[in-house]
Amino acid sequence: MNNNTSNLQNAELFRFIDRDEIASEKITAPRYSYWRSVFRMFFKKKINIVMIILLVLLFLAAFLLPIFWPYDPYENVLDAKTYNLKPSEAITYFGSNGIKWCLGTGQLGNSIMYGIWSSARTSLLLAVTCAAINMTIGIIIGAVWGYSKRFDAVMLVIFNIVANVPDILLLSVLVYIIGSGFWPFVFALTITGWLGIAYFIRTQVMIIRDREYSLASRCLGTPINRVVSKNILPYLISVIVTLLATNLPGYINSEVFLSFIGIGLSASVPSLGRMIQQGQTAFLTYPWAFWPPVIIASILTILLYFLGQNLADASDPRTHM
Amino acid sequence: MRKYMLKRILFSIFSLLVVVMVVMLLVYTAIDRKVIFQTDDVWNKKSNNDRIIYEYTMYGKYGYMNYVDYTSFLKTKYEGIYGADYTTQKDYKTDKDAIQKEGWKENESVKEFMQTYYNKGYKLRYLEPIKYRSGKTKPGGTGYLIAIEEKSVVWRLVDYIKGFITAENKNMVQDPELTERYVRFEKDPYSGLFAIVGSGTQHKYLLYFDGRFPFIHQNWLHLNLGTSFTRYRGQEITTVISTPVSGELKTVKTQYPTKLGTDEYVETAINFHSLSYNTGTLSDVEKTQFPDKYTVYSYNRSGMSMLETSFVIGIFASMIAYGIGLPLGILNARKKDKLPDKLGNAYIIFIMSVPALAYIFMFAALGTTLFKLPYKFAVATVPILAFILPTLSLSLREIGGLMRWVRRYMIDQMNSDYVKFARSQGLSEHEIYSTHIAKNAMIPIVHGIPGTILGCLVGAIITETVYSVPGVGRLLTQAINTHDNGVIVAVTVFYTTLSILSQILGDLLMAKYDPRISLNADKGGGR
Numbered sequence: 017m018n019n020n021t022s023n024l025q026n027a028e029l030f031r032f033i034d035r036d037e038i039a040s041e042k043i044t045a046p047r048y049s050y051w052r053s054v055f056r057m058f059f060k061k062k063i064n065i066v067m068i069i070l071l072v073l074l075f076l077a078a079f080l081l082p083i084f085w086p087y088d089p090y091e092n093v094l095d096a097k098t099y100n101l102k103p104s105e106a107i108t109y110f111g112s113n114g115i116k117w118c119l120g121t122g123q124l125g126n127s128i129m130y131g132i133w134s135s136a137r138t139s140l141l142l143a144v145t146c147a148a149i150n151m152t153i154g155i156i157i158g159a160v161w162g163y164s165k166r167f168d169a170v171m172l173v174i175f176n177i178v179a180n181v182p183d184i185l186l187l188s189v190l191v192y193i194i195g196s197g198f199w200p201f202v203f204a205l206t207i208t209g210w211l212g213i214a215y216f217i218r219t220q221v222m223i224i225r226d227r228e229y230s231l232a233s234r235c236l237g238t239p240i241n242r243v244v245s246k247n248i249l250p251y252l253i254s255v256i257v258t259l260l261a262t263n264l265p266g267y268i269n270s271e272v273f274l275s276f277i278g279i280g281l282s283a284s285v286p287s288l289g290r291m292i293q294q295g296q297t298a299f300l301t302y303p304w305a306f307w308p309p310v311i312i313a314s315i316l317t318i319l320l321y322f323l324g325q326n327l328a329d330a331s332d333p334r335t336h337m
Numbered sequence: 338m339r340k341y342m343l344k345r346i347l348f349s350i351f352s353l354l355v356v357v358m359v360v361m362l363l364v365y366t367a368i369d370r371k372v373i374f375q376t377d378d379v380w381n382k383k384s385n386n387d388r389i390i391y392e393y394t395m396y397g398k399y400g401y402m403n404y405v406d407y408t409s410f411l412k413t414k415y416e417g418i419y420g421a422d423y424t425t426q427k428d429y430k431t432d433k434d435a436i437q438k439e440g441w442k443e444n445e446s447v448k449e450f451m452q453t454y455y456n457k458g459y460k461l462r463y464l465e466p467i468k469y470r471s472g473k474t475k476p477g478g479t480g481y482l483i484a485i486e487e488k489s490v491v492w493r494l495v496d497y498i499k500g501f502i503t504a505e506n507k508n509m510v511q512d513p514e515l516t517e518r519y520v521r522f523e524k525d526p527y528s529g530l531f532a533i534v535g536s537g538t539q540h541k542y543l544l545y546f547d548g549r550f551p552f553i554h555q556n557w558l559h560l561n562l563g564t565s566f567t568r569y570r571g572q573e574i575t576t577v578i579s580t581p582v583s584g585e586l587k588t589v590k591t592q593y594p595t596k597l598g599t600d601e602y603v604e605t606a607i608n609f610h611s612l613s614y615n616t617g618t619l620s621d622v623e624k625t626q627f628p629d630k631y632t633v634y635s636y637n638r639s640g641m642s643m644l645e646t647s648f649v650i651g652i653f654a655s656m657i658a659y660g661i662g663l664p665l666g667i668l669n670a671r672k673k674d675k676l677p678d679k680l681g682n683a684y685i686i687f688i689m690s691v692p693a694l695a696y697i698f699m700f701a702a703l704g705t706t707l708f709k710l711p712y713k714f715a716v717a718t719v720p721i722l723a724f725i726l727p728t729l730s731l732s733l734r735e736i737g738g739l740m741r742w743v744r745r746y747m748i749d750q751m752n753s754d755y756v757k758f759a760r761s762q763g764l765s766e767h768e769i770y771s772t773h774i775a776k777n778a779m780i781p782i783v784h785g786i787p788g789t790i791l792g793c794l795v796g797a798i799i800t801e802t803v804y805s806v807p808g809v810g811r812l813l814t815q816a817i818n819t820h821d822n823g824v825i826v827a828v829t830v831f832y833t834t835l836s837i838l839s840q841i842l843g844d845l846l847m848a849k850y851d852p853r854i855s856l857n858a859d860k861g862g863g864r
Contacts, residue, residue, distance in 0.1 A: 180833040186363070
């Protein structure tokens with residue numbers, strides 16, 4: 017009797033359904049794609065979109081404009097009247113081609129306007145190439161360095177020694193030996209440049225290497241290279257992006273700095289550093305030759321740094337909630 | 338702890354030695370020597386044998402090799418026999434002309450020269466006279482006989498270490514007249530404090546105090562980091578960076594050592610702390626002025642040395658940076674994502690990403706046009722004003738860097754359990770921030786303090802170049818540009834020692850500040 021009434025009540029409240037074989041195979045958690053959420057986070061901030069558009073425009077300008085506006089620093093070298101002309105004077109002196117002379121002329125009668133775009137191309141190319149080479153070598157070696165204790169002992173000695181040899185000395189010696197063209201300069205910046213990155217990655221890898229999940233994976237017999245590439249490196253993406261954010265503008269800065277102290281790219285390669293170095297001697301008297309390359313370099317480095325930092329923030333999965 | 342430090346110091350010395358060797362390899366071996374003649378007009382004008390000899394003399398001067406010429410060998414030989422007018426002697430002339438003729442090997446002096454230097458391990462080289470068909474010598478075609486010794490890197494290093502440090506002891510002066518030999522504490526009549534005074538040592542005052550930076554001085558240990566070959570002809574780099582740049586004598590009212598206690602004062606620039614031993618005989622005047630044979634002195638000079646200038650600028654910049662950067666970093670962390678933090682972040686991004694040149698020049702332009710501050714160091718009418726712009730521009734970056742890290746560390750600490758616990762206990766926000774979070778966040782900052790202070794001795798290349806500050810920052814670049822190999826090695830040793838030292842001191846300070854940190858490998862975590 018009692019049993020009957022409860023049955024009745026249950027029948028009113030619940031209803032039996034058949035086991036669904038297909039539905040039981042499905043995972044009900046929402047689909048999660050790492051990179052999609054990274055970009056969702058990244059584009060949430062409207063300022064990032066503005067900055068990206070600006071950066072793309074600058075890249076396009078730096079790589080396309082020099083094709084139409086070929087820069088020759090010595091085109092007016094024989095005409096001393098063209099040296100250090102104010103923008104207005106330059107336009108009246110040359111008459112035609114207002115855009116070319118709209119920023120005045122440099123100390124050898126060179127067009128500042130054409131110069132900054134050719135130089136920006138060099139700087140961007142240099143930054144991207146050096147960052148690509150150094151980051152690749154640095155990350156690979158750093159990952160092994162952090163994981164293998166025997167390799168660590170050897171590398172630490174090398175690092176302690178190389179890190180103490182002044183960069184300026186090493187660079188200038190290399191410039192003397194292999195010249196100061198674009199590719200030799202890239203070589204000089206990358207021959208020891210990866211070591212700092214590798215050391216940084218090594219420390220990060222060491223922190224993660226002994227975490228439980230990694231240990232468990234090792235107990236299950238995962239080979240080392242798989243542990244490094246699948247367990248550890250993905251965890252480091254935000255660290256790597258942060259590193260990239262400081263490195264990319266860093267190479268533009270080093271080129272400017274090295275040109276300033278006299279061991280930069282050769283005169284035949286137009287570069288922001290050289291333009292700044294030439295303009296700085298009289299930057300109070302001829303400001304138009306000094307500030308344009310400085311401003312271009314500053315905008316480029318700020319954009320790269322800012323976007324890199326924001327991408328790094330977005331690539332940290334803890335912010336995805 | 339002691340064992341750990343010993344191990345660490347030994348390892349530091351080892352890596353320092355390897356660094357020196359690498360640098361020596363770089364500057365002496367890796368660079369083609371001929372670059373030193375790239376812009377040399379004298380080299381261009383010389384021809385034939387003269388040019389080769391000129392090259393060898395220059396190589397000798399730049400420290401690439403030991404080089405001896407047959408003529409200078411003859412000079413020492415005959416000067417010993419005939420005295421100053423040896424050039425007019427007949428045997429000197431015949432010996433000198435011998436190498437211009439056929440059969441030069443038969444000459445006795447030539448044989449002697451070759452034998453001596455062959456035994457010393459030198460390489461001998463004979464440059465035949467170059468003549469026209471008529472028998473007249475071509476311009477620059479005189480014959481030469483020379484001996485060259487190439488230094489290998491290892492021997493160069495050994496030589497360098499041998500001369501690196503010399504300590505004075507009481508048996509240094511070889512003079513039978515000297516009776517008392519001692520090293521002891523004495524009251525220093527010039528400073529009023531004590532000093533360590535020696536007799537029999539090269540210098541009289543081995544350790545003393547006076548009113549000049551860094552106030553405590555010593556003549557005990559003599560450090561030879563390296564010698565300049567080109568820019569500061571023949572001077573040791575330690576002297577170059579530590580003697581005042583402007584050479585005006587600074588006179589003060591003082592007394593000669595024998596006149597101490599009397600009221601006989603003199604206006605003189607003599608630095609009585611610099612007295613060193615005179616091995617010759619004393620003049621009568623000197624005998625009345627000095628009680629002993631320590632009569633060789635140097636003068637007090639006004640102005641600052643390169644090292645002082647850089648250090649003053651650096652230390653004030655660091656003080657400003659810590660004074661502004663620390664509180665601002667803490668403020669940014671407390672007001673995270675609010676207006677102060679946003680402004681602070683904008684500043685950090687600007688300073689960290691823009692080339693240092695750009696904002697230093699912006700700053701220079703602002704300072705000179707708005708506040709009429711002197712731009713170039715040398716032309717400043719009021720010398721103290723010249724320090725303002727370099728100091729401030731140097732602090733700009735340090736402020737940014739400190740703000741960035743303080744903020745980062747504070748925010749990392751803010752999410753820790755102990756902060757939540759403190760809050761649940763009812764501590765005020767002010768208490769939590771100032772006593773709990775800030776204290777923990779300061780640990781890595783404390784680690785950097787010794788490095789910041791020692792780093793001031795290295796100088797700042799860009800700032801010093803922009804404002805033409807006579808400091809040590811440009812030493813390395815100048816040395817590289819002038820191929821001053823001795824200075825390059827010296828500066829590298831100086832930098833490396835400072836950086837190693839600041840690491841060790843930073844670790845010690847951090848361990849002192851945070852008792853949880855143990856440097857001893859046996860204790861604590863870490864594996």
